Amino acid sequence: MLLTPRGGISGYAYTHARVRAMYSTLLSPHQWAKLYDAADFDILTAMLKETGYAPYIMVRAAGRKPTPRWVIYQTKRRMADAYMTVFRSVPARNYSLLVQLYRRFEIDNLKAVLRGIETGASWDSVLYVLFPLGEATALPARTMLEGGSVPAAIEHLRRTPYYNTLSHALRRYTAEQSLFPLEVALDLSYWRTLWHEVNQLSRQDQAHALPIVGALLDMNNLMWAIRYREYHHLSEEEIINYTLPSGYRVRDEDIRAIAAGADIAQIVTKIYPELANVDALLREPESGLPALELQLQMQLAEQCRRAFIGYPFHIGIPLAYLVLTELESQDLTVIVEAKSAQMPAERFRSQLLMGNIAHP
């Protein structure tokens, strides 16, 4: 693997050139507008063939019509390839932060497999839910699923970073017969490691990585705390133990206040004074929380775009690009599903992120 050895101008010159070129292939406002206005799924697929997704959409064998599930899978393949390309271009010493960022998809796959085992799902039905990690994963997903039991599946993970976390949490799974403790343990371990990786960076790289990774972590931590209280009705001590004390804008006292029963809208407004209508959103948590999350994601997207302005030789550039590809893929999934279900545009527009930023 071609890895440049260090950071700074010399280390990031190639990274910057490479990522800039890839950044230019993200969907433009004009392309988003066209996709959004596509009359149906077939036209949407044809339009995607005129974008950076063309090599992934055009590979369908002759005579085989693309299905929505397949198109979504292919858009994710492009994201996975983007990660691989970026990995090859970043300075070696900062490689592990991006690898850890990528592990999120592996953890999602792991959760999907565990859920598949619990529900007795077939491999075919699980396969398309998995993020296409290709050979960049140590997860023997199919073997785990076909093993048929969660403890046996965890045994297959012995040589992975997840084994210790899962084998410790397994006792709770056995006692409670719920995947919840396993999933929470995986998430907590993931975000702690990611935060640790950011703190290992040089001062300059850290200054550029913190706003992006911090925004990601804050969003997750805050949304967890709110959901644990509003949906799961967990106790104060449980919410605290299932969340993280670290963050960029979200502080430990904010999480503790939410856990202790304080007014959530007031706390969210204190942390993000720029967000509009927080009170109104949180009055209806069912619809309000996804809307709040979308607003936080929009902030994250803006943060990522800002990374491309100014001094360019730092980790923030590849990091921002990768987060933007993920948000783009997320929006494409919404559009593909909506168009294939022939949903009217006004019903899904509010769920779009990049599309809405691109043409408000």
Added chain:
Amino acid sequence: MFYPQAMTEVEMVVPAKDLLTITDALAGQGVFHQADGRYLGSKAEAGSWQETAMTYSTLERQILVAMQALGVVPDPPPQTEHASLIDIEMVRLLLNQIEEDVQTANEKLVGRKKRLEQLRSYLRQLEPIADLDLDIRALTKPEHIFSRLGVIPIANLERLQTSLARIPFVLLTLRQDTQKPVVWLAGAKQDADILDRAARSAYLDPLKIPPIHHGTPADVIASIHIAIERQQQRLVEQEAVISSLRELHAQQLQLLLWRVRVSRMLAGAISRFDKLRYTYLIVGWVPSDKLARFTQLIRKTSKETLIDTTPIKRETAKQDVPIALQGSGMLGAFQGLVTNYAQPRYEEIDPTLLMALTFPILFGAMFGDVGHGLVLALLGWLLASRKVQALHNLASLGSVISICGISATVFGFLYGSIFGNEHILPALWFNPMENIMQILIAAVGAGVVLLSLGLLLNMFNAWLARDWGRLVFDKNGLAGLVLYWSLLGLAVGLFTDMLTVPPVVLIIPTAIASLSVMLSEMLKHLIEGHRPLVEDGIGTYAIQAFFELFETLIGFLSNSLSYVRVGAFAVAHGGLSAVIFILAEMASPSRGIGYWTVLALGNLFIVGFEGLVVGIQTMRLEYYEFFCKFFTGGGKPYQPLTLHPSAKGPNEA
């Protein structure tokens, strides 16, 4: 040598009764690149073969799992030209018998290991309280307080304390550990609910000793030690059982694995055949030089099979013709550098030979030094010979490095340089450090030759593809070549007195070629009969045309000047070597051990660092100045059906 291997499209109509033998013969020969032929026939038939392939795939995984459980490593597949589909039910039967033995034995082994692990974990948690003179139940099941002894992930420890901030509690770390310390959490009985929820959500795993171990912590520890000894003995016995099962089944599993793997591959291939009423249609490609033997063998296998072959002409080739490159030996080493840029298309020139000629020359010219060149050649030989285990991954680069080293040695003689010393050998050509202008002009001259060659090759490719517009009007076609050479002539006339013709003779072709480049798109449309001639309005087109010409001129200038680096690096090599000598003199003016140490390290640095930089620069010149003029790429690699799935195809060799 100048093109990918000639391919012949093969269509076969195979009677259903000969389907399996023909498929076996196709895979056995290892030359047939299959195309997806499913556009006429029955989808249901293809689906059933797909299902068969999936069944084999499941069996293959089951075999691998059994092999893993027995510690059997898969052998390379046997070298044979024949195989047939193995009976699925027979495999299931055999596998069920083996799995039954293996699974029971393995479950016992895993169970015993876990039990041992568990006992050791009890010990770890009890040892810190070994001196306590009270019954263990006073800690694990107290009556008047809340008490929990156990292990906790270290990352959760601080959070646990935070979560209990509103009630009184005691949290003692009894045994430090980098991952899971042993802790004791205690508090008032009335806070038991809160303490329990906090401990559970912090993943504090409580110590739960089986009732068989009782008494004080010291008693329990002694009892656990005895249990551990007993468990170890059982573990050894179980490992012996696994070992005997390995002896019994290893060979059978190896054979089954290969047969099932080949069957999976064959079934997958059949699922891509097109089923007609009583026959199958098989479509694909075979290298033309192997066609005779291929058809002979197919006819021998099934006399009723109809074979229709169509040699693929370069000029009419469709994009899906697979590409088998012809490089072998030394040439094969450079093939990797070409495919790293792009896989050539069927109808265009394979630039491997050009790469093999120009790459070492450019490298040698930049790195000309007899000593350094020989070191590189030796290093390349070492890599290619695979004598050093740790460098196996770089073996494919060995030949390239070796040839570049030899070229650097030749240029070293031309420059009169050995290990940076330019006073020992006489220069057969000239010394770059003393003739800087001469080397720079020679470098640009070489660049002009290479760029012109690139333009000519593009014209040749366009002629092959019958793309007349590209041939005549393209910036990399005839118009570009005329423009480039006219401008060169004008530049020569401007700066020297070597131009023997009046400038107007060059100005006229310059003007015509410029106009052609500017209007190339419109002229191409005109030739191809494409209408409208101009898209997006005449104003936009005029601006685009102007910038097209501007970009072409800038491109020619920058591409030519890029080759200055060849001379610059030759000079830099001399300069860098001189610095090493100065540093060595500074380290030891009397030329003692320090002098020779600095010299040796300095030369190593030059070979490693400068060698790498020059390699990258050479690659850059090849890819971005030379290849982009004529090489489009985008071909599909040739991957024939084979009975040895691990064996590499010709393109990967």
